[in-house]
């Protein structure tokens with residue numbers, strides 16, 4: 001189904017080596033796109049590209065630290081020189097942070113903001129420059145529920161994703177006159193290496209994963225492919241009237257409030 005929209009198109013996935021990004025790389029590649037994985041996990045990203053190419057798809061791995069301007073601009077110039085037009089950019093790279101603000105050094109704070117927010121700025125800026133010039137293109141960004149409501153010990157992460165939410169809205173207004181759409185994805189807890197690392201910090205990691213799953217009304221973790229499906233949809237012409245949207249794929253996580261004792265209106 002997706003090949004109707006992405007066959008022969010050029011797609012960059014920032015943070016495409018593992019987890020949600022890797023599922024999106026596979027999704028765009030299976031749809032016939034030329035996919036460029038821009039990541040710092042070189043071995044894993046190159047192996048992902050190789051395995052998809054062995055199946056006959058078109059995937060290239062490029063080393064790119066999204067927090068470094070020269071890396072990001074280098075990937076975009078390479079893509080322009082190699083493929084010409086750029087159709088889709090999925091800015092998905094991110095790192096977790098689980099420490100309270102009192103124990104977060106300025107250097108640590110800057111690192112989280114550099115990757116999650118400045119990295120999103122650099123990659124979406126490069127995308128906007130080329131797409132607004134061509135008057136076509138679609139940008140998708142991975143944000144987080146932490147942009148809206150958070151937990152203790154996630155200050156730097158929550159602040160970075162709050163910035164990502166705001167940036168998506170702003171970019172959508174800047175892109176609209178050029179026909180460039182910008183949308184964000186708000187995943188619930190997805191079973192990726194990031195979440196597995198977080199669970200490892202608990203005394204009983206398997207139990208921790210069950211507890212994480214139980215915070216979602218659908219009572220399970222999401223799959224990376226379930227987020228990738230939304231990324232493909234938002235990037236495709238099926239979403240042509242969507243821009244500036246921040247769309248949840250979260251098993252109902254953000255629909256509820258913590259519930260107290262049952263109310264008995266019916267008695």
Ligand SMILES: NC(=O)c1ccc[n+]([C@@H]2O[C@H](COP(=O)([O-])OP(=O)(O)OC[C@H]3O[C@@H](n4cnc5c(N)ncnc54)[C@H](O)[C@@H]3O)[C@@H](O)[C@H]2O)c1
Pocket residue numbers: 014015016017018019020021038039040041064065066067092093094095096115119142143144145186187188189190191192193194195
């Ligand atoms: N997994 C979840 O539950 C969840 C929920 C909400 C939001 N998110 C967001 O989804 C995105 C993907 O996370 P994931 O869960 O798949 O985690 P992940 O750790 O599996 O994937 C993150 C990817 O980003 C790459 N990356 C990290 N720093 C980078 C840098 N400086 N430059 C380029 N690439 C870099 C990693 O190498 C990795 O390939 C992140 O932005 C994360 O904040 C994840």
